[in-house]
Amino acid sequence: MSPAERLNRISEQGLCVGCGLCQAIAGPDRVRVEMTPNGYERPVIVGDIEHATVDEIYDACPGVRVEGLPAGLVDPSTRHDNVWGAYRRVVRAFASDPDIRHRASTGGVLTALGIYLLQSKRVNFILQVTTSKEFPTGGKRHLSFSQVDVIEASGSRYGPAAPLVELDTVLDCAEPFAFIGKPCDVAAVRNYARHDKRVDELCRYQLVMVCGGYMEPKAMRRFLEEFGVPMDDLSALRYRGFGCPGPTRMETKDGRVVERNYLDFWGEDESAWSLPFRCNVCPDGIGEAADIAAADTWPGGSPTWEGQDDDLGTNALIARTAAGLELMEAAAAAGAITIENDITMCDMSDYQPHQVTKKYMAWARYAGLRASGQLFPQTQRLRIRELALENGLAQNLRQAKRTKKRVQHGRNCEPTPVALVAEDASQ
Numbered sequence: 454m455s456p457a458e459r460l461n462r463i464s465e466q467g468l469c470v471g472c473g474l475c476q477a478i479a480g481p482d483r484v485r486v487e488m489t490p491n492g493y494e495r496p497v498i499v500g501d502i503e504h505a506t507v508d509e510i511y512d513a514c515p516g517v518r519v520e521g522l523p524a525g526l527v528d529p530s531t532r533h534d535n536v537w538g539a540y541r542r543v544v545r546a547f548a549s550d551p552d553i554r555h556r557a558s559t560g561g562v563l564t565a566l567g568i569y570l571l572q573s574k575r576v577n578f579i580l581q582v583t584t585s586k587e588f589p590t591g592g593k594r595h596l597s598f599s600q601v602d603v604i605e606a607s608g609s610r611y612g613p614a615a616p617l618v619e620l621d622t623v624l625d626c627a628e629p630f631a632f633i634g635k636p637c638d639v640a641a642v643r644n645y646a647r648h649d650k651r652v653d654e655l656c657r658y659q660l661v662m663v664c665g666g667y668m669e670p671k672a673m674r675r676f677l678e679e680f681g682v683p684m685d686d687l688s689a690l691r692y693r694g695f696g697c698p699g700p701t702r703m704e705t706k707d708g709r710v711v712e713r714n715y716l717d718f719w720g721e722d723e724s725a726w727s728l729p730f731r732c733n734v735c736p737d738g739i740g741e742a743a744d745i746a747a748a749d750t751w752p753g754g755s756p757t758w759e760g761q762d763d764d765l766g767t768n769a770l771i772a773r774t775a776a777g778l779e780l781m782e783a784a785a786a787a788g789a790i791t792i793e794n795d796i797t798m799c800d801m802s803d804y805q806p807h808q809v810t811k812k813y814m815a816w817a818r819y820a821g822l823r824a825s826g827q828l829f830p831q832t833q834r835l836r837i838r839e840l841a842l843e844n845g846l847a848q849n850l851r852q853a854k855r856t857k858k859r860v861q862h863g864r865n866c867e868p869t870p871v872a873l874v875a876e877d878a879s880q
Contacts, residue, residue: 456507457498460484464495466828467730467865468516470637471495473594473615474645475510477622486615487872488588492670493729494613495870509648515640516731521741521834523643526774534798535836536812538741540771541778543801545750545793546785547767558609558693560768562747562790563633563660566780567603569789570631575780576657580623581606581633582614589690590673594618608694611667611718617641624651631658636740643742658780661740663748663769665807666732668718676718677703680711692718697766698749698756716758730865734822734856736815736832738808744777745770754806769796769804816841817849821856827865 454462463469471494473486483500511517522539531539548554548561557564570576583595583606592614597603616634620642623630632642639659646652668676674684682703689704698715705711719726732738740746748769751757756764772778784790802809816837822829841849859865 456502456504459504459507460496460498460502460510461869462828463511463514463516464867464870467867468828468830469493469495469514469867470516470635470641470731471613471615472515472635472638472641473618474513474515474620474641476615476618477620478510478513478645478648479506480621481618485872486618487870487874488591488613489868489870490873491867492613492674493867494591494615495867497870497872513641513644513648515637515644515830517828517830518644519637519640519737519830519832519835520643521737521836522773523646523742524834528775530775531773535840536809537739537771537798537801538773538835540773540798541775542772542781542795543798544770544772544781544795545767546770546781546790547765547793549788549791553604553607554766555696556604556694557607557766558662558699559697559747559749560766561607562768562770563662564603564607565789566660566745566784567597567631567633568600569784569787570658570780571597571599571603573783573787575629576631577628578630579603579606579633580616580620580630580656582610582616584608584610584689585614588613589687590668590670590677590684592616596623609662609692611692612673612690613667613670620645621649624649624655627651627655629655629657631660632656633660635664636661636737636743636746637664637735639740639743640737658745658776659743660745660747661743663740663746663805663808664735664738666726666728666735666738669727669729672727680713682709682711696761697764698761714758715756715761719755730859734815734818734830735811736830736835736837738811739805740771741773741835744774745772745781747771748801748805750804752803754804767793769801771801812837813840813844814852817844817852818856820849821853822860824853825857825860827860 548565554561579597582592585593591612592610594616691702700712701718703711819829
């Protein structure tokens with residue numbers, strides 16, 4: 454198998470998360486992460502690539518390698534939960550600034566922490582995702598240097614985004630920074646730290662939102678068209694915010710505005726979700742490798758139709774490392790965030806039941822992929838085998854067979870990545 458075939462295999466078998474790290478490793482003269490015709494951002498090979506480069510990509514790619522908190526960040530004061538992983542303290546909290554709290558996706562804690570990190574001069578900038586003007590359903594890599602920048606980038610983005618496409622360039626700045634992203638993005642950063650020591654020196658804080666996945670591009674297109682907004686007419690999309698969760702707001706190029714309830718977008722439970730294949734087999738949507746993970750706090754895992762206007766928004770915060778705990782408590786002491794009270798991992802499981810289910814099912818789903826001759830994520834320190842043993846043989850077999858059936862039906866298959874712009878230019 455050639456180097457190009459090996460790299461394309463990750464995308465073709467539905468395991469690419471679109472983080473962009475492969476471009477940073479190979480260089481944009483060999484690999485470019487581009488929007489592809491199927492609506493995903495995928496690595497497109499544009500130059501000669503060697504096996505050694507692909508080896509490094511495989512070792513760092515979160516599509517095929519996901520690990521829990523690095524052992525060096527665990528000490529005797531670290532507590533452990535078999536589902537939720539390593540942690541120091543778990544609280545309910547929100548941004549103390551009421552405007553930030555209202556504007557952000559839930560309680561605004563990640564936005565508030567980003568601003569605090571800049572204002573306290575702990576870091577010089579934040580590497581995060583902001584809205585893409587070119588592809589309004591997705592996001593793009595962004596460096597925030599001020600409060601205005603961080604606020605502008607606030608809000609959930611349930612679409613493709615590649616925040617790590619220029620991680621090498623960011624590290625070349627030789628300045629301390631923080632990263633705010635998805636759990637798979639942080640997994641990539643932690644993986645890459647084994648290859649570039651500057652990651653641990655310069656990336657002082659890694660913060661994540663607990664992630665249930667994002668909408669498949671084809672499902673997003675159907676959703677927009679259902680409300681009379683063709684994808685090509687879309688000029689801006691706000692998934693949530695300005696309330697908890699706030700409306701899903703679509704703006705068109707001719708000036709129309711269409712708003713729908715958050716539950717119109719996601720549905721009332723996970724059975725209605727249409728996720729990329731990799732999200733369905735994710736072993737870590739809870740950010741086990743992060744310093745701090747922030748989550749929604751709706752009992753049962755979803756808001757209700759009634760009472761959304763009265764919900765001011767409150768995050769659950771898991772401080773996993775000494776640095777994360779110190780940051781959380783310092784930000785509270787400075788008035789950047791308000792801590793309501795400490796909570797337990799039982800509370801977390803009530804707020805995020807779908808994360809619990811996915812964690813218990815991951816190992817059996819990988820058994821199905823292995824039996825089908827497919828790639829599957831290699832994991833360490835995530836305890837997925839131990840959790841699978843609690844399921845019982847019948848349940849694990851059922852999950853493995855379902856995954857194998859999905860593979861047989863091609864549900865994980867994607868075409869070899871080519872750039873959307875290049876395709877359009879050839880027509």
